Amino acid sequence: MRNRSLIIVVVLLVHGVFGAGEVKSVSVMVGDSVTLHTDLTETKGFDELQWEIPGENNIIAQIDREANRVSVPGNQEERFRDRLKLDHQTGFLTITNIRTTDSGDYELQIKSSMNVNKYRFSVTVRDVFFVNTDGVKSVSVTEGDSVTLHTGVTQKQRDDVIQWKFGDQDLNGPADAETGEITIRNIQRDQTGDYTMEINTSSMILHRKYYIAVGEMNTVSVMEGEPSILYTGVIEIQGYDLILWKFEDHLIAEIDKVANLFLTYDNNAGGKFKGRLQLHRQSGELTVRGSRTTDSGDYHLNMNSSTHSFQRSINVTVSGSGRSGAVSGISGASVGLMVWAVAVFLLREV
Template sequence: MGFFSEPMKKMFLKLVLLCLCLWRLDGVFSVAVKLVSVMEGDSVSLNSDLTEMKDDDVIQWRFGDENTVIAEINVTAYRITVYDDVLDGRFRDRLKLDNQTGSLIITNITTEHDGGYQLQINSAIKSFDLYVRRVISVAVKSVSVMEGDSVSLNSDLTEMKDDDVIQWRFGDENTVIAKINKWPDRITVYDDVLDGRFRDRLKLDNQTGSLTITNTTTEHTGDIKLLTSSEIRERFRLFVFVKSVSVKEGDSVSLNSRLTEMKDDDVIEWRFGDENTVIAEINKPNDRITVYDDVLDGRFRDRLKLNNQTGSLTITNTTTEHDGDYKLLMSTARLSSKSFIVSVYGE
């Protein structure tokens, strides 16, 4: 084969120089950087692309320009380590490692976690550039509702556009509880999140995106956000109050179940006090009504009456011993729980 021509020599030299530029001191080639975007307060998973780690794998997750090690797995030594205290503790209680794949999860993201991440598996490197979108400050609207009532959280939109995607999120962990995606015309409510506390209670307006929560309980007290295009549009602080009832000693008091009629498969319990002692029960399938006169030193003896149609409870000839918290628990989603505070006062 003859000698390279002058243009080919120049091309070859450029190729060599390019390879030298890409070559790291430890003998590892740089790889393409994967861009990842996440909103402040959310969680993000940086995927190792491994289905399973090998017995001799050692992996390290590094962050920032100084390549600070923030997490490590040594399969041979059966050791998983997260370094919470590095970088002024910005990753404290936020890092989780997948023991099978080595992927890294960062929870409750802040703008301090914005930057470059490197995953080194033995001699191979994978790079990520994480962009944390800052939450735009939005005034919090305070909304109050009595337990058992419904509440509507208004999106302030007159009409959603064809390409709109909105999310309703709840609590400190920003759990998605409802979503509308207009383009495929899909409405989703997430009944099973957060122990099912919103099951059969969420309604979305397909035109405006507003959210209605029916049959509220104290479990629904908290922060609720409306996001459009991954930015917060509305923030609500929902307070669900327990109904307070005052009664003069010696008088009767009725605790209303808010049911017009019980169904054939309904089972309800009335409970009292910090220990949730059952004081009365209706079991419709068995057609059984029971009042527990002898519990709590007999303080409710001959004082309890149950309405077989509605399940409401009446306490007659009240004394200060009947002062306290009452709960109505029901086996169906129509009314999973309802609370009352009864205050018995003297002359």
């Protein structure tokens, strides 16, 4: 069994220690839970602490120690409706299931009898396709794939802490020393479930959840002269920016949505597929018409999106016309792959 790779792409931009007067830029994805904070482990000696939207004169969370009052008025607004949490001890502000409408500046003011310190955060929320109403990102793979979950961190700072869990179980695999990403090799059906990531830095804590669905391995057996249909496992390719099909090491088809390209490369691989390749624009599936025994081999699919990427190998066997049972093999492989695609689509909609 060959190893395949899936890459989960996440985005997080934070740098260094956070001081008063700075503006800290934070980039996250829709559905994330983000906690904004200073590098202080506990805010001591202040009389009043408040979070507000600069320019709107709009206080969204407040701790007033003189009045012994803690309030989160932002939860009464339609914009944040019950998605803000304020830590009573530290004053850290958490925005749960973050949305694109939450993008913008947030200012923390810490007032004491001696001075007033201000900290500003500029939050950018990127929209993504593979996310449900609870903020969970969905990913579909097949058993045997090698799955790499990415943090989006290019270089961990000395005090950064990155943790991964599968359900309630810590993932203690070999994490990359620079990025904190973790790899699950030869993934199996019993590894379907929730994967969570926490990144704790000097200025924020980010939580992200993925649901990974692991389906059966893709193989295709057809009879010579019949079409070979290679499925992507999705009903629609919306959300994917780049799709590549290769036969062994030869690029034979490409969908580049950014450049609006839908191309087949009939002359590659020695021209063996000339005039026989068809690319489905909606699902990204590839059809090889009039299959020949020389078409047998490994086909590689690469699909990239803003949340994840994956690489998959599909083994295709083209049998000579004299062999019996080939037709049933075609039907079984094609129907099985389509059932998996429909199941993944329905799962994503739940």
